[in-house]
Amino acid sequence: MTTSTPKRIRFNAFTMCSPVHYSPGLWRHPRDNAVRYKDLSYWTELAKTLEAGLFDGIFFADGIGVNDVFGGDYKAAVRHAAQVPKNDPLMLIAAMAAVTENLGFCATATMSYEPPFLLARRLSTLDHLTRGRIGWNIVTGYYDSGARAMGHGGIASRDQRYEAAEDYMELVYKLWEGSWEDGSVLLDQETGFYADPDKVHRIRHDGPHFRCDAIHMSEPSPQRTPVLFQAGSSDRGRDFAARHAECVFIGGPTPRTIAPIVADIRHRAVLAGRDQADILFFMGLTVIVGHTAEEARAKFDEYAAYVNYEGALALFSGWTGIDFSGHDPDAPLAASLNDASSSSMIDSFTRIDPDRVWTLREVVAHNAIGGRGPVIIGDPETVADEIEAWVRDTGIDGFNLAYAITPGGYREFIELVVPVLQRRGRFKTSYDPGTLREKLRGSGRRLLADPHPGAGFRHLPTHINKD
Amino acid sequence: MTTSTPKRIRFNAFTMCSPVHYSPGLWRHPRDNAVRYKDLSYWTELAKTLEAGLFDGIFFADGIGVNDVFGGDYKAAVRHAAQVPKNDPLMLIAAMAAVTENLGFCATATMSYEPPFLLARRLSTLDHLTRGRIGWNIVTGYYDSGARAMGHGGIASRDQRYEAAEDYMELVYKLWEGSWEDGSVLLDQETGFYADPDKVHRIRHDGPHFRCDAIHMSEPSPQRTPVLFQAGSSDRGRDFAARHAECVFIGGPTPRTIAPIVADIRHRAVLAGRDQADILFFMGLTVIVGHTAEEARAKFDEYAAYVNYEGALALFSGWTGIDFSGHDPDAPLAASLNDASSSSMIDSFTRIDPDRVWTLREVVAHNAIGGRGPVIIGDPETVADEIEAWVRDTGIDGFNLAYAITPGGYREFIELVVPVLQRRGRFKTSYDPGTLREKLRGSGRRLLADPHPGAGFRHLPTHINKD
Numbered sequence: 001m002t003t004s005t006p007k008r009i010r011f012n013a014f015t016m017c018s019p020v021h022y023s024p025g026l027w028r029h030p031r032d033n034a035v036r037y038k039d040l041s042y043w044t045e046l047a048k049t050l051e052a053g054l055f056d057g058i059f060f061a062d063g064i065g066v067n068d069v070f071g072g073d074y075k076a077a078v079r080h081a082a083q084v085p086k087n088d089p090l091m092l093i094a095a096m097a098a099v100t101e102n103l104g105f106c107a108t109a110t111m112s113y114e115p116p117f118l119l120a121r122r123l124s125t126l127d128h129l130t131r132g133r134i135g136w137n138i139v140t141g142y143y144d145s146g147a148r149a150m151g152h153g154g155i156a157s158r159d160q161r162y163e164a165a166e167d168y169m170e171l172v173y174k175l176w177e178g179s180w181e182d183g184s185v186l187l188d189q190e191t192g193f194y195a196d197p198d199k200v201h202r203i204r205h206d207g208p209h210f211r212c213d214a215i216h217m218s219e220p221s222p223q224r225t226p227v228l229f230q231a232g233s234s235d236r237g238r239d240f241a242a243r244h245a246e247c248v249f250i251g252g253p254t255p256r257t258i259a260p261i262v263a264d265i266r267h268r269a270v271l272a273g274r275d276q277a278d279i280l281f282f283m284g285l286t287v288i289v290g291h292t293a294e295e296a297r298a299k300f301d302e303y304a305a306y307v308n309y310e311g312a313l314a315l316f317s318g319w320t321g322i323d324f325s326g327h328d329p330d331a332p333l334a335a336s337l338n339d340a341s342s343s344s345m346i347d348s349f350t351r352i353d354p355d356r357v358w359t360l361r362e363v364v365a366h367n368a369i370g371g372r373g374p375v376i377i378g379d380p381e382t383v384a385d386e387i388e389a390w391v392r393d394t395g396i397d398g399f400n401l402a403y404a405i406t407p408g409g410y411r412e413f414i415e416l417v418v419p420v421l422q423r424r425g426r427f428k429t430s431y432d433p434g435t436l437r438e439k440l441r442g443s444g445r446r447l448l449a450d451p452h453p454g455a456g457f458r459h460l461p462t463h464i465n466k467d
Numbered sequence: 468m469t470t471s472t473p474k475r476i477r478f479n480a481f482t483m484c485s486p487v488h489y490s491p492g493l494w495r496h497p498r499d500n501a502v503r504y505k506d507l508s509y510w511t512e513l514a515k516t517l518e519a520g521l522f523d524g525i526f527f528a529d530g531i532g533v534n535d536v537f538g539g540d541y542k543a544a545v546r547h548a549a550q551v552p553k554n555d556p557l558m559l560i561a562a563m564a565a566v567t568e569n570l571g572f573c574a575t576a577t578m579s580y581e582p583p584f585l586l587a588r589r590l591s592t593l594d595h596l597t598r599g600r601i602g603w604n605i606v607t608g609y610y611d612s613g614a615r616a617m618g619h620g621g622i623a624s625r626d627q628r629y630e631a632a633e634d635y636m637e638l639v640y641k642l643w644e645g646s647w648e649d650g651s652v653l654l655d656q657e658t659g660f661y662a663d664p665d666k667v668h669r670i671r672h673d674g675p676h677f678r679c680d681a682i683h684m685s686e687p688s689p690q691r692t693p694v695l696f697q698a699g700s701s702d703r704g705r706d707f708a709a710r711h712a713e714c715v716f717i718g719g720p721t722p723r724t725i726a727p728i729v730a731d732i733r734h735r736a737v738l739a740g741r742d743q744a745d746i747l748f749f750m751g752l753t754v755i756v757g758h759t760a761e762e763a764r765a766k767f768d769e770y771a772a773y774v775n776y777e778g779a780l781a782l783f784s785g786w787t788g789i790d791f792s793g794h795d796p797d798a799p800l801a802a803s804l805n806d807a808s809s810s811s812m813i814d815s816f817t818r819i820d821p822d823r824v825w826t827l828r829e830v831v832a833h834n835a836i837g838g839r840g841p842v843i844i845g846d847p848e849t850v851a852d853e854i855e856a857w858v859r860d861t862g863i864d865g866f867n868l869a870y871a872i873t874p875g876g877y878r879e880f881i882e883l884v885v886p887v888l889q890r891r892g893r894f895k896t897s898y899d900p901g902t903l904r905e906k907l908r909g910s911g912r913r914l915l916a917d918p919h920p921g922a923g924f925r926h927l928p929t930h931i932n933k934d
Contacts, residue, residue: 017592019661028656035654038595038686040565064585066682074664074682081661085686087592088585095561095596098507115580117616118531118555125484125554128505129562149584149681187502189495192775194486194548197541214616215533215541219505219552308659 006425009391010398010440012059012106013050013410014284017087021061022286022371022402024080024311026303032405037087040095046407047096050103053414054428056439057104057135058096059229059249059282059400060089064110065146067318070310071325074145077318080311090122097130102431104439106135106229106247111168112161113141113150116210120175123226124218132222132435132446137229138244140165143318162236167207169244173454174203176225179216195219223435224447225454229282233261241279242268243453247440249400251284251372255393258283262395273451280440281396284373285387288404289416293379300377303369303404309361312368319372329361369404384420473892476858477865477907479526479573480517480877481751484554488528489753489838489869491547491778493770499872504554507562513874514563517570520881521895523906524571524602525563526696526716526749526867527556531577532613534785537777538792541612544785547778557589564597569898571906573602573696573714578635579628580608580617583677587642590693591685599689599902599913604696605711607632610785629703634674636711640921641670643692646683662686690902691914692921696749700728708746709735710920714907716867718751718839722860725750729862740918747907748863751840752854755871756883760846767844770836770871776828779835786839796828836871851887 019027019035027034036042050058066084067077077084093105105126109119127134140161141147147155156164184199205212230245232238241248242265252258266276288303290296309329317324327333358366369375376386390396403409421427432439435446448454486494486502494501503509517525533551534544544551560572572593576586594601607628608614614622623631651666672679697712699705708715709732719725733743755770757763776796784791794800825833836842843853857863870876888894899906902913915921 025659027661028659038688040561040596044565064684066684074667074669076664078662078664078667078682079660084682084684085662086684087595088589091557091589091592091596092561094507094559094563095565098511098562098565113582113585115582115617117618118580122555122558125558128554129507129558145681149679149684150582151584151678151680192492192495192778193546194494195545195552197543197545200541200545202541211618212616213618214612215545215551217531217533217551217553217616221505311659 007391007397008428009387009421009426010056010280010282011427012057012104012282012398012400013046013055014059014061014400014402015046015406016061016083017089017092018083018085019081020083020311022315023303023307023369023404024082024315025306025308025368026404027081029303029306029405031408033408034406040092043092043096044099046410047100047103049407049410049414051100053410053418054431055103055410055414056398057106057133057436059106059135059137060092060108061137062086062089062108062110063139063142063146064113065141065143065149067143067314068145069321069323070314070317072323076310076314076325080308080314082311082314082318090126093126093134094129097126097133102133102439104133104135104227104436105130106137106227108137108139110139110141110146111165112156113146116168116171117175117212117214120172121217124176124216124221127221127223127226128218132437134223135227135229135247135436137231137249138165138169139231158234158236162240164209165240167209169454170207170457171203171205171210171212173225173457174205175212175216177448177454178457179203180220182220185219222446223437227436227440228454238265238268241265242272242274245279246437246452247280247282249282249284250396253374255390258394258396266395278452280398281394282398282400283390283394283396284371284402285390285399286370286373286375286402286404287383287387287409287413287417288369288375288377289380289383289412291379291416293377293382296377296379300369300375300404304365307365307368309364309368312364313360315371316364316367324360327360329364330359332357333360333363370402373402380416380420383417384424384426387417387421388424388426474858474864475895476854476888476893477523477747477749478894479524479571479749479865479867480513480522481526481528481867481869482513482873483528483550484556484559485550485552486548487550487778489782490770490774490836490871491549491782492773492775492835493871494548496770496773496872498875500875501873507559510559510563511566513877514567514570516874516877516881518567520877520885521898522570522877522881523865524573524600524903526573526602526604527559527575528604529553529556529575529577530606530609530613531580532608532610532616534610534781535612536788536790537781537784539790543777543781543792547775547781549778549781549785557593560593560601561596564593564600569600569906571600571602571694571903572597573604573694575604575606577606577608577613578632579623580613583635583638584642584679584681587639588684591643591683591688594688594690594693595685599904601690602694602696602714602903604698604716605632605636606698625701625703629699629707631676632707634676636921637674637924638670638672638677638679640692640924641672642679642683644915644921644924646670647687649687652686689913690904694903694907695921705732705735706739708732709739709741712746713904713919714747714749716749716751717863720841722857725861725863733862745919747865748861749865749867750857750861750863751838751869752857752866753837753840753842753869753871754850754854754876754880754884755836755842755844756847756850756879758846758883760849763844763846767836767842767871771832774832774835776831776835779831780827782838783831783834791827794827796831797826799824800827800830837869840869847883847887850884851891851893854884854888855891855893
């Protein structure tokens with residue numbers, strides 16, 4: 001065996017434009033700033049903190065709709081701000097980009113509701129303004145309440161959503177990759193020509209779900225197609241990720257649950273003609289670090305005292321699809337559920353110790369900080385050990401780091417954990433140059449490259465391109 | 468007669484997220500920065516310049532689609548960047564808001580294409596982030612090419628668009644004004660309640676064009692409903708403005724064309740139950756100022772030498788709906804047009820001297836700087852005189868100030884014209900406190916007030932509000 005350079009581990013901050021992302025009740029903590037989510041200064045300070053700490057990016061979760069499974073309405077979610085109110089993260093990015101140079105921005109936007117022609121322009125605009133630091137977390141929609149908000153009777157089936165998603169991707173690829181050729185923008189002082197219209201192609205798309213007959217409204221941005229993130233873990237979601245995703249966000253309680261998903265999606269990517277290394281995997285994680293294990297544990301316990309049980313249940317019911325409002329918090333949980341798929345969803349919340357019989361109250365207490373992902377509590381060396389173990393045991397490439405309190409949680413991670421990981425050669429000591437895609441994939445990887453399906457729309461056949 | 472305080476005149480910068488807004492060819496001018504439209508630094512510098520100059524706001528024109536009337540395609544427009552490429556202005560605002568405290572931001576967004584539930588959240592988000600400095604320029608869509616871009620067969624009729632617009636406004640008013648009551652956000656440390664769900668109401672809207680069944684996703688922003696701008700000058704457009712607009716943007720070549728429109732919309736507002744002073748009128752204007760008249764004229768002539776004839780024709784064809792690609796540039800213009808409505812549109816471009824017979828080349832030369840609005844060229848006192856005369860003769864309240872070159876044109880206006888207007892008591896010497904609406908309408912006017920129709924949705928009848 002040869003000694004190889006250890007794999008560098010990636011970190012994104014994982015957040016939401018809401019007073020509560022994953023830690024219901026913690027907004028009341030005196031050191032938590034999440035209620036400042038409406039203030040630009042909160043976001044610009046966070047961006048500067050993350051860039052000083054060499055984070056790869058900030059990942060904005062989002063979703064149209066509210067958690068209304070618990071009790072059959074939105075009341076518990078609203079009462080505890082359990083991901084509602086929730087503002088539009090795309091609106092924040094310019095301000096954070098203006099005070100940073102290297103931090104990436106990955107924003108969730110919902111294909112089921114955002115018209116593709118408009119979203120394509122929006123993301124191109126942001127890719128220009130950030131000089132190529134934009135990622136798009138592709139989601140098809142998730143809340144039934146979101147479908148009703150948009151005037152639909154209810155959410156479409158997963159199969160229907162993914163079928164529409166393929167059509168959507170084809171259209172936005174055509175706009176981003178196929179409309180304005182390289183070299184189409186001339187800026188020619190002599191002739192006065194800004195662009196060469198013979199190299200700007202009208203996209204005529206007539207798909208089963210979406211139609212378009214227009215040129216893309218934005219000239220080519222640094223990355224053209226934003227870095228594509230995706231988080232679906234269903235069978236359809238995995239196929240979609242294997243075809244389209246450059247980064248996959250994955251959640252799960254143990255390496256045993258995560259490793260097979262990583263392997264499976266990599267396998268599907270190979271079947272789809274891609275290299276298995278073409279997809280980077282990011283896992284949801286929360287870290288509570290102290291100078292000592294005791295300090296970290298005390299910090300966790302202090303945070304846990306702020307957890308709001310009903311708010312946590314509102315999130316938990318939304319994620320599992322089970323209305324827990326009528327459940328006895330102190331009865332064994334499995335016994336109160338008679339549906340295997342629900343049980344398996346519950347299992348994913350009981351982490352580490354799946355054989356133990358849990359009560360609802362225990363599950364909530366155990367999961368109210370950190371949501372659906374694991375929580376590492378410890379001194380800096382222990383945290384670094386566990387992070388390395390996760391990477392080793394699952395094959396992931398990095399983490400979407402959630403917070404118990406913000407931005408303090410990130411500051412502590414940067415102050416205490418980053419130097420340890422740097423010493424171990426696991427964390428960069430400076431940013432690589434270039435766009436987000438180049439930073440993630442290496443120099444020269446500014447654009448989607450073959451065999452990614454999006455790259456295939458760069459040189460459209462003449463009959464499509466013909467004006 | 469008593470001496471009254473002269474009316475203060477309002478100024479917004481009038482721009483577009485494109486290399487060309489109203490001055491095709493000028494992007495090549497060495498002092499023009501319009502090609503930096505993709506750079507955040509251009510926009511943050513402009514915002515700081517405008518705030519230092521006490522401008523009321525920056526007004527972003529926009530439109531989905533491209534000018535493709537000239538020659539029947541987009542080639543001339545693309546060749547000269549005649550409002551294409553054109554990025555999404557909403558994406559810029561956070562960065563400009565972060566470096567200013569008082570400047571307002573009015574963004575155009577198209578009701579025909581932006582889903583109302585999403586646009587309502589987007590504008591609420593921006594109203595939060597700017598602390599109440601957001602205006603929305605309501606447009607129904609304008610380019611046929613935009614409709615085709617969105618997968619429609621072509622643009623709907625004006626009547627259909629305005630009928631849908633009424634439905635759209637009703638829905639967004641319900642979301643902004645009726646969903647989260649005043650006092651619904653508690654931030655109660657004791658109980659742990661972030662909000663009181665009994666004061667957060669589900670909006671059930673079942674209109675002829677739009678449906679929604681959801682709570683608004685954003686908590687109440689400083690202004691709730693953004694300041695409403697509108698620019699329609701058709702009969703339907705004027706009725707819409709009279710009902711909904713708080714500010715109307717108006718264009719026209721002479722006081723004789725503008726004054727009756729202002730009077731007519733004010734009259735319609737009264738018929739709609741509003742006060743005629745409830746609407747502020749802003750007129751499009753370009754100013755070329757020099758220390759002397761000769762310097763200003765020389766500047767104009769220098770700019771005019773950069774004008775691109777084909778690019779100007781592309782805009783001109785788009786505005787008039789007439790394909791000028793086959794017209795003899797040096798034949799008398801009226802003779803080549805046999806349609807009265809076209810002629811009247813042309814007249815609006817021939818400004819000041821409607822009785823003269825113009826050639827196409829002359830009209831273009833005369834209008835290529837400043838687009839559809841007048842151009843004032845002169846020394847500071849003369850410019851101020853003419854500005855005052857426009858206000859006196861038309862009843863308008865202010866101007867959307869276009870540029871020949873940017874941001875230099877704004878700097879010169881601020882340096883040379885603003886002090887003259889301030890001396891005359893016509894321009895503020897400091898910003899008023901509060902939100903954009905308070906700055907425009909006075910202290911205490913943070914929200915829409917009766918009898919604006921949006922205010923009527925603040926206290927919805929129980930049968931609508933009932934969850």
